[in-house]
């Protein structure tokens with residue numbers, strides 16, 4: 001629940017703490033008023049494992065666009081069973097069919113920003129309005145737009161604290177952690193996907209392409225609107 005207490009100062013000292021230490025701090029500071037947002041990418045799986053090791057009641061949510069890959073839905077079940085956690089599902093107010101009726105079929109091909117707004121940004125805003133802080137799995141090296149991310153920062157778009165425990169991690173760090181701790185991950189990674197979102201907007205990535213090149217291929221779009 002949103003409270004009226006004074007806004008916390010953003011703590012730069014956490015910049016050099018381990019991801020686990022940052023999560024401990026977040027849970028101590030915000031309790032049930034902080035939640036991890038995950039799309040079940042490799043980074044999200046790392047944070048889910050870490051959070052579950054601290055408190056299986058820590059809040060974790062995902063934006064279910066109804067357009068995720070079947071492999072992602074399988075992974076969700078596996079992570080819940082493995083770690084004893086429960087993921088809060090947030091959905092668009094419009095079903096895919098209702099969206100098609102109002103905006104036309106396959107909106108993601110014509111106006112992906114509108115589609116992301118309806119299926120991701122609006123449900124996220126609704127979810128975040130009940131929190132004081134959120135935790136994300138973004139890393140600075142993923143895209144130029146994420147390069148300036150701090151471990152703890154003020155999210156001016158959604159008006160709360162944003163915590164990015166993996167901001168300084170490399171892709172190699174993520175996969176090392178996954179292998180060392182036998183963390184379940186989306187099997188699509190083994191088939192050449194490197195960033196996995198909604199099925200209609202995710203394609204395979206070539207070896208010489210950047211990590212998120214497979215998202216919204218053929219358009220200038222690089223983000224859903226959650227981290228801008």
Ligand code: SF4
Nearest residue numbers: 108112115116198201
């Ligand atoms: S990623 Fe594609 S399908 Fe998913 S919400 Fe955005 S535009 Fe729509």
